[in-house]
Amino acid sequence: MASRWNSRVSIILLFCFPEVLLSAVVTLHSLEIYTTHELLASTPTVYFRCSGENKTYLPDVTKKNTLYTFRGEESFQPLMKFESTKCKRCGFYEEDRITSDDVFDEWEFCPSDFKSDDGRYIRTKDKEFNATFLCPECVKKGTLESSDTALHEKGNGMHWSVKLIIAISVVASTVLLIIGLIVAYKYWLKRKRQHEQARFLKLFEDTDEIEDELGIGPLSDSI
Template sequence: MRNITPSLLLVFCIILGLVSGMFSSKSVILSSIEIFKTHEWLSPQPVIYFHCQGENKIILPDVKEKNFVYKFKGIESWQPIAGFPDKKCKRCGLYELDRLKSDDVFDEWELCPDEFLEGNYVHYKQKEFNATFACTECMTRVE
């Protein structure tokens, strides 16, 4: 067996740290949401989901009533709702499943990791919804 020098071991650890950092993701959770209206006329309870371009739809199974504030702990089976593998923004939105035509859009926007002030980001769309997202790894300090 070969002897590993301390300098070679140090270089290996640095490279391993850089590579593992490239594949880590900053997780975004939904902390709270309130929808102000629903779009589906035929269904008594809407199916609301969050979706970022290129990722899976995340159905929010508890969100059924308008004008009710839903609060989440981040440990629900459908959390996290998104992740940032790097500093790039993502095109995301909140939607309502429509059984007859294309899904209804509450809003679509650019979700960016640097907008999480103190680890939180609030997105409000007038007459549609108000949501708070959390990403502790995305934390930007307010000074």
């Protein structure tokens, strides 16, 4: 019950805070080195390290061209831990007793590197080494991020749809307003002409009445 509750809490936190990875540990599943760099030492001292963190020595790795497999329960495991979605600068090195340590390879190690369903990531450098890492939690995080990205893209699509509908509504309202103003203006002109015609006719009627009263109109001649 507690495990199920913790899983639900983790999922909620991942959706609310996508930058948080909730301590995804990385274990070393296998390693094979193809060369050694230290000439004076009969047995190489190989270690893994991320920038700003402690060295993780691999005491079992003592020979080149030999595949070493691990169960994830060794004393040096877990190899490292991701506490966010940010990448780390990591690499495999060989200690050098005289000069600076030799580098098998350095690279940007990211949670997104773990793309397979079983959380497996293989790193290979020609003539140097072949390593396999495991991080099941990184795969879960990647799945959630993909879902979150899909939801975000869907939200963006809906956002643009709403914008388009609003724009069409504004244009339609503007067109209707212009048409309404034109109709109202034409109606006003028509009423104005009717009013002027009525006023003009009334003016003629008033003139005829005045002429009749003065006896200068057409009717006065007939009398």
